Amino acid sequence: MQSESKLAGDLQESSGLLSQPKAVWAVAFACVISFMGLGLVDPILPAIAEQLHASKSQVSLLFTSYNLVTGIAMLITGVVSSRLGVKWTLLSGMVLTIIFAGLGGASHTIGQIVGFRAGWGLGNALFIATALSAIVGFSKSGTAKAIILYEAALGLGISVGPLLGGELGSISWRGPFYGVSALMIIGFIFILFVLPKTPKPKKTSSIADPFRALGYPALLTLAIVAFLYNFGFFTLMAYSPYVMKLDEHGLGYVFFGWGIMLAITSVLVAPKLQKRFSLVSSISWMLTLFAVDLAVMAVGTINHSPTTVIIAVIVAGIFLGINNTLITTAVMQAAPVERATASASYSFVRFLGGALSPWLAGKLSEWSTAQSPFWFGAFMVMLGVIVLIIRRRHLDHINRNAGH
Structure with a gap:
């Protein structure tokens, strides 16, 4: 389609990225706040484990319940949005996040927090x-530029979240939960008054639509690759705080640096790679470098060198920022289905990886050695590279659109 053929060209150009309607900025602002919630809890993971007398694998269930419900709920996001419309679906997701983040802060046991994080995941999925x-x-400036803006909001939110989480967490582990709730109230007001009322889609979606979309080989390939590399991503997010030997402030600064690298590369570097190299080559190299980076974290853990792990975590933001933009852009043109349906299908599969990997990382450290989660994460990321290369023919149409 014509819009698809313009996609790669849009990605290659940087001009016009900031020329967006107010509605785009309203949603992007709310995205920053929403994604702050993901990294806000990172600096307090060791504190929660210590103060609530929980193991690493138990604390990791905060990510597992959140990602599991987010992934499953992705299957109904199209059904809900096609009936409520974009604005009210966004607002509904934000209300759920406000409620469950606040309840998480009021919890007294690890089980309660895990349960409320599941409700938070439902709100996250809708949003x-x-x-x-x-x-x-x-967006009026092309699909790919809009995606770059989305990824920039993701990176900014993920980077600022740990910084704020470290500050609030140094007061109490409950602080970041209440912080998310308060910030999301601001985002809710912003969306309520700035975002124009949008008409409901003429065609309502079915819960079967995301499953049908996975019948397209290109979309299925990208989803499987994301499922596998999420084992590395959430090993970094959910397990690395335990081996860096830092307090809440220190962890906040490390993940702030990681997020800044992610945000900068997703906006400035990814378009240049897309212009110069093929999609499969670019993603394969970024994931391979990320796997090597995870291996460095493992070696740093073996050598009892928190500094090595800290540097490797920050550097990982470079590879993940580039990869996120490339793969999200590819998903939007992987199959002839609605963008929301493609996003839901892809996110359903990848968040299942994000649900299993944090718990497994904690368990591996208990069953084996402190470095084993990083080795396993690196192995799974490389498995994703192998899948991508073997099934690269299914992505030929995306490379053709990119002029490769």
Whole structure:
């Protein structure tokens, strides 16, 4: 289609990225706040484990319940948004996040926090699946530029989140939960008054649509690759705080640096790589370098060198920022389905990886050695590279659109 053929060209150009309607900026602002919630809890993971007398694998269930519910709920986001419309779906997701983040802060046991994080995941699913399609839909400067803006909001939110989480967490581990709730109230007001009322889609979605979309080999390939590399991603997010030997402030600064690298590369570097190299080559190299980086974290853990792990975590933001933009852009043109449906299908599969990997990382450290989660994460990321290379023919149409 014509819009698809323009996609790679849009990605290659940087001009016009900031020329967006107010509706796009409204959603992007809310995205920053939403994604702050992901990294806000990172600096307090060791504190929660210590103060609530929980193991690493138990604390990691904060990510598992959140990602599991987010992934499953992705299957209904299209059904909900096609009936409520974009604006009210976004607002519904934000209300759920406000409520469950606040309840998480009021919890007294690890089980309660895990349960409330699951409710938070439902709100997250309704918001992020709709937010991506909303930014793309409202944008007047092309799909790929809108995706770059979305990824920049993701990176900014993920980077600022740990910084704020470290400050609030140094007061109490409950602080970041209440912080997310308060910030999301601000985002809710912003969306409520700035985002224009949008018409409901003429065609309502079915819960079967995301499953049908996975029947397209290109979309299925990208989803499997994301499922596998999420084992590395959430090993970094959920397990690395335990081996860096830092307090809440220190962890906040490390993940702030990681997020800044992610945000900068997703906006400035990814378009240049897309212009110069093929999609498969670019993603394969970024994931391979990320796997090597995880291996460095393992070696740093073996040598009892927190500094090595800290540097490797920050550097990982470079590879993940580039990869996130490339793979999200590819998903939007992988199959002839609605963007929201493609996003829901892809996110359903990848978040299942994000649900299993944090718990498994904690368990591996208990069953084996402190470095074993990093080795396993590196192995799974490389398995994703192998899958991508073996199935690269299914992505030929995306490379053709890119002029490769």
